[in-house]
Amino acid sequence: MKIALLTDGIYPYIIGGMQKHSYCLAKYLAKNQVEVELYHCVPNGLKLIDNLEGFSEDELKFINHKCLVFPSLGSLPGHYLKESWKYSEMIYQEIKPKLEQFDFIYAKGFTAWKLLDEKNKGLKMPPIGVNFHGFEMFQKPPSFKSRLEQLLLKKPVVWNCKNSDYVFSYGGKVSEIIKQKVGIPSEKIIEIPAGIEKKWLTAEVNEAGEKIKFVFVGRYERRKGIEEINQAILEIAGKKDFEFHFIGSIPASKKLRPKNIVYHGAIKDAEKLKQLIVTFDVLVCPSHSEGMPNVILEGMASGLAVIATDVGAVSALVDAENGWLINSGNKKELSVAMSEALTSSKSAINNRKKSSLIKIKERYLWDKIASLTIFELKKIKKPLIV
Numbered sequence: 001m002k003i004a005l006l007t008d009g010i011y012p013y014i015i016g017g018m019q020k021h022s023y024c025l026a027k028y029l030a031k032n033q034v035e036v037e038l039y040h041c042v043p044n045g046l047k048l049i050d051n052l053e054g055f056s057e058d059e060l061k062f063i064n065h066k067c068l069v070f071p072s073l074g075s076l077p078g079h080y081l082k083e084s085w086k087y088s089e090m091i092y093q094e095i096k097p098k099l100e101q102f103d104f105i106y107a108k109g110f111t112a113w114k115l116l117d118e119k120n121k122g123l124k125m126p127p128i129g130v131n132f133h134g135f136e137m138f139q140k141p142p143s144f145k146s147r148l149e150q151l152l153l154k155k156p157v158v159w160n161c162k163n164s165d166y167v168f169s170y171g172g173k174v175s176e177i178i179k180q181k182v183g184i185p186s187e188k189i190i191e192i193p194a195g196i197e198k199k200w201l202t203a204e205v206n207e208a209g210e211k212i213k214f215v216f217v218g219r220y221e222r223r224k225g226i227e228e229i230n231q232a233i234l235e236i237a238g239k240k241d242f243e244f245h246f247i248g249s250i251p252a253s254k255k256l257r258p259k260n261i262v263y264h265g266a267i268k269d270a271e272k273l274k275q276l277i278v279t280f281d282v283l284v285c286p287s288h289s290e291g292m293p294n295v296i297l298e299g300m301a302s303g304l305a306v307i308a309t310d311v312g313a314v315s316a317l318v319d320a321e322n323g324w325l326i327n328s329g330n331k332k333e334l335s336v337a338m339s340e341a342l343t344s345s346k347s348a349i350n351n352r353k354k355s356s357l358i359k360i361k362e363r364y365l366w367d368k369i370a371s372l373t374i375f376e377l378k379k380i381k382k383p384l385i386v
Helices: 017-031 079-101 113-120 144-163 173-180 226-236 270-277 294-301 331-343 346-363 366-378
Strands: 002-006 035-042 063-069 104-108 128-131 166-169 189-191 212-217 242-247 261-265 282-285 305-309 323-326
Touching (some): 002 079, 017 366, 079 113, 079 144, 113 128, 113 144, 173 189, 212 294, 270 294, 282 294, 294 305, 323 331
Parallel strands (some): 002 035, 002 104, 104 128, 128 166, 212 282, 305 323
């Protein structure tokens, strides 16, 4: 089997959930001896990538890649869509002479936009599946500015999905969005969760101590729910001794002063991050919109209980066995969940921590995700291209 993987950047060169997913997808398909033609990019001004890092010699035998420069067309409203269309044109020019080689084209975001346009005009090509990950533009926005940004994206996202052969979903509410808000029938949806690599698995769960340690991991964005976290911390302060740790770049204006609040800043070293996360008890992820967050997968693989909002495909990861699932934007529910964690017995917290680790081992390792992806793609019949 040979697939073309189109993405707007790849880890470790570009940091982001989509880029990390693209890296793991390419890596684990190659591990299974699937040929991958990878089309990716770097921002304007950065050097093109010649040799891919993070892959073994055996994996690289099955990966051929083409790195492009993502267009930069200013900062006026709509610039991202114009840049995405231009980037899809660049990919189209590169891939057009090779179309007959592929069994499937796996496209992240808008990367297949031009291909789909040509397909509509009659150009024969392999089946195309698009993945917009969390479809956040159809989720509840945290601000008026976010609502306007969503409005710009919705129509082209719908067009790309409706003109593709398949649409990938992480499951949970993401599948509901694709069917109900994007208008894609169930038979066109391929439901495959995100995954995590085995190296993230902790050998054993670090049992909770006398003081519960909460942690938030991520950069500051309004949709990540840091304002709600701050309000919840202030509400439960003094009720019971606890610590709350923030990992990521948080603006000074959003930082609290109490001594039990610790700001670690951004930690880019993955090994250092892993060693730190396992020392905590409860991951807090109150996002207004998400897909299937890497941070929750990493927290669960590290043996943490989870408090998270029921957005995207989060409900596939978090339930009453390993944490607390709450409504987005609801600071009262967040305060209640944190209070319940504080008043729970050590054994109850430890059972939730252990359940997180078990769930990851059973369902969300990349070896299993890759096998499921290959199984689904093999069911798709490739049309004859002449």
